Amino acid sequence: MPLIILLSWFASFFVQEPQSPKFKLIPAPKVSFNSFVDCNMAEAWVGDTFRIFPGKYGEDPLWGYSKNLKYSDGPNANQVFRNAAEKFHDPIMPLNVPVGQKGLHGAVWFETVYQDAKDKSGLTLYALYHNENYPITLPYDSTTKEGYTNSKLWPQGLTGPESPAAVCRIGIMKSTDGGKSWDNRGIILEDLDPRMILKPHNTSNTFAGGVGDPSAIASGDYLYVFYGEYGYPGVYDPKNYDASKEASGQCISIARIALSDLDNPVGKAKRWDGKAFTIAHNSFGKPVASLQIPKAEGGGAASSPTGGFHWGPSVSWNTYLNCWVMMMGKVEGKSWEGDKIYISFNKNKVLGIGNNSQQWTKPQLVFQKPGYILWYPSLQPLDTEEDIKERRTSLKLGKRARFFVKRIKPGDDEYASEHIIEFEK
Numbered sequence: 001m002p003l004i005i006l007l008s009w010f011a012s013f014f015v016q017e018p019q020s021p022k023f024k025l026i027p028a029p030k031v032s033f034n035s036f037v038d039c040n041m042a043e044a045w046v047g048d049t050f051r052i053f054p055g056k057y058g059e060d061p062l063w064g065y066s067k068n069l070k071y072s073d074g075p076n077a078n079q080v081f082r083n084a085a086e087k088f089h090d091p092i093m094p095l096n097v098p099v100g101q102k103g104l105h106g107a108v109w110f111e112t113v114y115q116d117a118k119d120k121s122g123l124t125l126y127a128l129y130h131n132e133n134y135p136i137t138l139p140y141d142s143t144t145k146e147g148y149t150n151s152k153l154w155p156q157g158l159t160g161p162e163s164p165a166a167v168c169r170i171g172i173m174k175s176t177d178g179g180k181s182w183d184n185r186g187i188i189l190e191d192l193d194p195r196m197i198l199k200p201h202n203t204s205n206t207f208a209g210g211v212g213d214p215s216a217i218a219s220g221d222y223l224y225v226f227y228g229e230y231g232y233p234g235v236y237d238p239k240n241y242d243a244s245k246e247a248s249g250q251c252i253s254i255a256r257i258a259l260s261d262l263d264n265p266v267g268k269a270k271r272w273d274g275k276a277f278t279i280a281h282n283s284f285g286k287p288v289a290s291l292q293i294p295k296a297e298g299g300g301a302a303s304s305p306t307g308g309f310h311w312g313p314s315v316s317w318n319t320y321l322n323c324w325v326m327m328m329g330k331v332e333g334k335s336w337e338g339d340k341i342y343i344s345f346n347k348n349k350v351l352g353i354g355n356n357s358q359q360w361t362k363p364q365l366v367f368q369k370p371g372y373i374l375w376y377p378s379l380q381p382l383d384t385e386e387d388i389k390e391r392r393t394s395l396k397l398g399k400r401a402r403f404f405v406k407r408i409k410p411g412d413d414e415y416a417s418e419h420i421i422e423f424e425k
Contacts, residue, residue, distance in 0.1 A: 020345050020361045021321045022424040025403060030418045031081055035088045036068040037406055037415035039109035039130060040215055040314050041378050045391040046122045046178040049073045050080050053127065053179055054088075054415075058107035059096045061136055062159050062166070066107055069093065071179050077393070077402075078383035081417075092181035094173070099139065104184050106133035108171070112216040112395070113179070114223055114262070125175045126262050127182065128225065130212045132166040140193050145282075148193050148208070153238075155202035155303070158335055165205070167196065168212025170227060172265050186266040188225075189214075189255055190282050195231035201241050202303035205335040206230065211253070213312045217324070217395055219351040222256040225269065226313040226326070229253040230302045233284045246301040251309035252328065253287040254357050272358065290360045291328070291344060298332070305334035310342060310363060314378045319390070320399040321423055323347040326360060327377040341367040341377045341405055366403075367419070373408040379421060380404055399423055 035054055042053040050073060057069035070088035074080040097103030108129040116124035135150035148154075148167055157163035169190040173182040189211045196209040209231030216225045233249025256277050261268040270277040271285030279285040293299030293308050300307025312329040324346040332338040342363035348356035367374070379401040381392035392398065404417040 020364065021323065023343065023366070024422055024424075025367060025419040026422055028402070028418065028420045030416060031078075031402070031404075033081060033404070033415040034083060034085045035070050035072065037376065040111040040213075040312070040376055041380070041394055041404070042110040042113040042127055043077075043393045044113045044115045044122070044125055044179070045393065046073070048075065049178075050075065050077050050393075051179055052080055053091070053110045053113065056107055056109050057093050058104065059137060060107040060132065061134060062157055062163050063107075069108070069110060076383040076388050077381040081380065081402075081404075091175075091179060094182065094184040099137065100141075105138045106131050108173075110173075111214050114216060114218060114259075116262075117218075123176055123178045125179050126185075126223075127173045127175070127179075128214055128216045128223075129171050129173060130214060131169045131171050131187065132212070133169070134164050134166055136164070138167075145192055146190070148196060151198065153198040153200075155197070155199055155208050156205055158205055165202070165208040166210075167191070167208050168210035168228075168230070170211055170214050170225065172262060174263065185263065188257060188265045188269040188281055189227065189271075191231035191284070192282050194235045195233075195284065197232050197236050197246065197301075197303040198238065201238065201243070203334070204303050204305045204307070206302060206331070209236075215313045215315045215326075217315050217317065218259065219349075221260070222258055222352060223262065224315075224351055224357060225255045225257070226315050227253055227255070228311040228313075229284075229287055231284065243301045243304060243307075244295070246303060247292075247295070247299060247307060247309075249284060250287060250292075250302050251311055252291045252313050253285060255281070255285070256352075256357075275355070288358050288360055290358075290362055291326075293330075302331070308332050311336075312376055314376070314394065316379055316395050316397050317349075318397050318423065321345070321425060322349065324349075324351075325379065325397070327366070327379060328363065329375055329377060330363075336375065337373055339369055339372050339374055340365055341374055366421070367405065369407055371409055372412075375406040375408065376415070377403070377405045380417070382420070 055069035140147040155165040214227040257269040271279035298308040351357040381387040
């Protein structure tokens with residue numbers, strides 16, 4: 001072999017993309033969760049207690065007022081996930097304020113808990129929440145530019161032709177008693193009214209727009225927020241609507257906020273602009289390119305019933321793999337239909353350098369359950385001595401973890417686990 005060809009071969013060999021970690025699902029005795037789940041599982045160790053915060057709280061004109069946001073605890077994750085319904089308790093939550101007043105509007109779901117490392121008692125928690133509103137609960141305010149214009153072109157929601165689609169936002173609450181009571185600190189990410197996608201283009205029965213379904217992890221001095229992006233990447237103009245442009249601005253994006261800003265977070269988060277985190281919390285940035293689904297592979301706009309996109313990220317640091325792991329769903333039809341769960345990896349421990357936060361591998365299929373709609377996958381710690389000693393949660397895991405997912409079909413709707421996932425380097 002000529003030397004130049006040999007050198008070229010060696011060069012191409014050594015610059016090849018590193019292989020993604022390997023994984024397999026191992027069947028395990030089924031664990032069915034005994035409280036309401038419609039979100040990522042927010043959780044933390046408070047002393048020697050493993051505590052979780054599933055559910056939904058607040059006003060919702062479509063589904064009715066909810067007090068399903070609970071907390072439950074125990075000596076390890078396995079026991080807490082098996083707790084009976086009577087072992088779930090109501091935290092003290094901030095009240096919804098009347099329309100037009102400043103404060104909490106709409107319903108909230110806790111998605112991630114960040115535990116303040118400076119508080120050695122473990123009692124100081126910050127809950128990242130998904131918030132949903134409608135033109136009736138958050139009407140457009142010309143002074144603040146927040147809220148949504150009620151229009152006959154507002155898209156359809158999940159409960160039928162007369163129901164309105166929701167708009168999602170992301171906010172933060174704080175607790176200083178381990179999650180038994182909460183104080184609302186405000187909205188950190190949102191899409192404003194001009195980005196809402198209306199009829200006749202929005203026919204997916206999902207959202208009119210907005211940002212939601214988040215997961216968050218701390219890296220360095222920042223909390224990195226992974227979220228679904230559902231609005232138009234610019235001003236929605238029905239005369240010049242472009243489905244491919246809409247899809248280019250969706251769907252899993254990343255923003256970050258300094259840990260020092262969590263007590264007073266409004267306006268402090270920044271979105272990714274393609275090179276750095278510079279975009280305002282209520283503007284639009286760029287999603288993670290490797291997590292987008294190309295049109296040739298069935299990808300498309302979130303407002304279309306035929307557009308495919310990944311959503312609902314759940315991110316954890318894996319101490320065995322020494323990398324970040326992201327679980328996610330996939331929408332393949334209207335009303336959030338999709339029966340597959342995917343996984344992606346990022347080997348950059350420090351996310352704040354260059355574009356490290358964006359370097360996720362192409363999603364791989366982990367699990368499929370035909371006949372079901374699958375939402376909110378997560379990996380959870382086991383009841384092993386190692387997982388308990390290391391205080392592992394859904395944000396920090398090891399070689400093996402429980403795989404949970406919300407599975408939905410008529411007469412069978414539960415958040416459950418039937419598998420353990422095992423990783424190999």
